[in-house]
Amino acid sequence: MEHFEIRNLSFSYPTAKGKKSLDDVSLKIEKGEYAVICGKSGSGKTTLLKHLKTVLTPHGKRSGEIYFNGFPLEKVSNREQSAKIGYVMQNPDDQIVTDKVWHELAFGLESLGCDQKSMRSRVAEMACYFGIQDWFHKDVATLSGGQKQLLNLASIMAMQPELLILDEPTSQLDPIAASDFLNTVRKINVELGTTVIITEHRLEDIFPYADRAVVMDNGRIVANDTPRNVGKLLYEQGNPMFTAMPAPVRVFYNANGKGDCPLTVREGRTWLNKEFAEEPKITEIPFETIEDDIENPAISLKELWFRYEKDSPDILRGVSLDVPAGSLSAIVGGNGAGKSTMLKAVCGICKPYRGKIKVFGKAVNKYKSAELFKNCISMLPQDPKSLFVKKTVAEDLAEMTKDRKKITEAAEICQITDLMDNHPYDLSGGEQQRAALAKVLLTEPKLLLLDEPTKGMDSFFKETFASVLQKLKDQGITVIIVSHDVEFCAKYADRISMFFDGQILTTDTPQKFFGSNNFYTTVANRMSRHIFRNAVTSENVVELYRKNKGEKA
Numbered sequence: 001m002e003h004f005e006i007r008n009l010s011f012s013y014p015t016a017k018g019k020k021s022l023d024d025v026s027l028k029i030e031k032g033e034y035a036v037i038c039g040k041s042g043s044g045k046t047t048l049l050k051h052l053k054t055v056l057t058p059h060g061k062r063s064g065e066i067y068f069n070g071f072p073l074e075k076v077s078n079r080e081q082s083a084k085i086g087y088v089m090q091n092p093d094d095q096i097v098t099d100k101v102w103h104e105l106a107f108g109l110e111s112l113g114c115d116q117k118s119m120r121s122r123v124a125e126m127a128c129y130f131g132i133q134d135w136f137h138k139d140v141a142t143l144s145g146g147q148k149q150l151l152n153l154a155s156i157m158a159m160q161p162e163l164l165i166l167d168e169p170t171s172q173l174d175p176i177a178a179s180d181f182l183n184t185v186r187k188i189n190v191e192l193g194t195t196v197i198i199t200e201h202r203l204e205d206i207f208p209y210a211d212r213a214v215v216m217d218n219g220r221i222v223a224n225d226t227p228r229n230v231g232k233l234l235y236e237q238g239n240p241m242f243t244a245m246p247a248p249v250r251v252f253y254n255a256n257g258k259g260d261c262p263l264t265v266r267e268g269r270t271w272l273n274k275e276f277a278e279e280p281k282i283t284e285i286p287f288e289t290i291e292d293d294i295e296n297p298a299i300s301l302k303e304l305w306f307r308y309e310k311d312s313p314d315i316l317r318g319v320s321l322d323v324p325a326g327s328l329s330a331i332v333g334g335n336g337a338g339k340s341t342m343l344k345a346v347c348g349i350c351k352p353y354r355g356k357i358k359v360f361g362k363a364v365n366k367y368k369s370a371e372l373f374k375n376c377i378s379m380l381p382q383d384p385k386s387l388f389v390k391k392t393v394a395e396d397l398a399e400m401t402k403d404r405k406k407i408t409e410a411a412e413i414c415q416i417t418d419l420m421d422n423h424p425y426d427l428s429g430g431e432q433q434r435a436a437l438a439k440v441l442l443t444e445p446k447l448l449l450l451d452e453p454t455k456g457m458d459s460f461f462k463e464t465f466a467s468v469l470q471k472l473k474d475q476g477i478t479v480i481i482v483s484h485d486v487e488f489c490a491k492y493a494d495r496i497s498m499f500f501d502g503q504i505l506t507t508d509t510p511q512k513f514f515g516s517n518n519f520y521t522t523v524a525n526r527m528s529r530h531i532f533r534n535a536v537t538s539e540n541v542v543e544l545y546r547k548n549k550g551e552k553a
Contacts, residue, residue, distance in 0.1 A: 008025070
């Protein structure tokens, strides 16, 4: 029996002027199934998921039917939906409602009227199952993004739902935390039999283990099959969604591989071992080294120390970093390491109690506030919603400048021209990120600080976004990004810095940095490192494969 059956569902938002966010969608989700829904930003994924729980259903024009366990969803009580349908949102802070970890675990059970004895038992069980016991009594505000998202999942699973819906749950997590989180979700599906419906842009840790992959485009379902068959179908059709497939899939088809396509790193290694039974002649792509001494850096940080409160631990513990002008520098590291705090220190939001910050050779405290933020520094924060203050995207952009031409150019660059009349809060996570980026670009900065800029972005816009950053570099603009997206950093950054324990530990080129790491590296590198050295992108692997096979790269 199906858990969910969706019949001819169509939906449009009030401000969409007739454009359908969902267009005649029909889909069945079987009990115990693990289904991944993927597609571009704005393809309708989040809108579809929100229709699967009545309290989250957005306002707008709708037609079609949704059945849950054979009953029309609108006839299933809110209490029953709360107990049986769990929902994890993109941003963990949007879902947490209490101040203590233990109270958050118990909150849903209290709402369902669970008795004290059962509540204590379930809370204890979930704390042990998810490894939360060590921070059981902590304040929620002190948790990292990964811990908050794990707490959200544990709080929902305490209610023992039949079905778990997750909307891009790892968008704010570092690669290791994201992998751990998704492994836990898979464990819930396999061991507890909980049905899982998940949307994600990062498919590496999901696609191989899903029972079914559903691809959406412009509100319609364009593919619905096993992950392996969907990968093959998208490649044969030349569908742009193929670029979102896991690295082993892209490497296999772009290298004209024969046989069964690998889905996992392990399968990819096995395939490469068969292809190169003997060591290949060309095993490495040449790469440049970086200069340690940088003349006239765009930004220079020397021994920064900072703590949020007088008696609290230091967040920044002697941060030193020089960034060359006109470069794209990426800073990676775990959740809660202090990366975002460092960017805030550069902007003057957080004031270090020790150390020096120079921007274009001038101490940051010597700039007047208006001078620092006018055609000098601009920052895209981690939460793009914090930049939106108007009722439409167009009004938000007009707040930055009255020059219509510049607004139009920024909208075209960020691909939001068809979203200008929408309320910013009605946009998907990726669309909000693009609208916020357009607003930031209108300040015409010389130094652009981006905190998790690719969060919620699909693989297609990431390529556009990279071309935007390249244009900015060509104009002499310096870009610093803090990111968990190691695949993006490996492909487009000039320099990678590792942030750990409140300081910058090392800085190197992407190939040298990711090529020497075991865990903090790319999927392509993990798959090919036993044969190729420093091949950190799927393009690197394909290039070496083809060169050794005598094909044109």
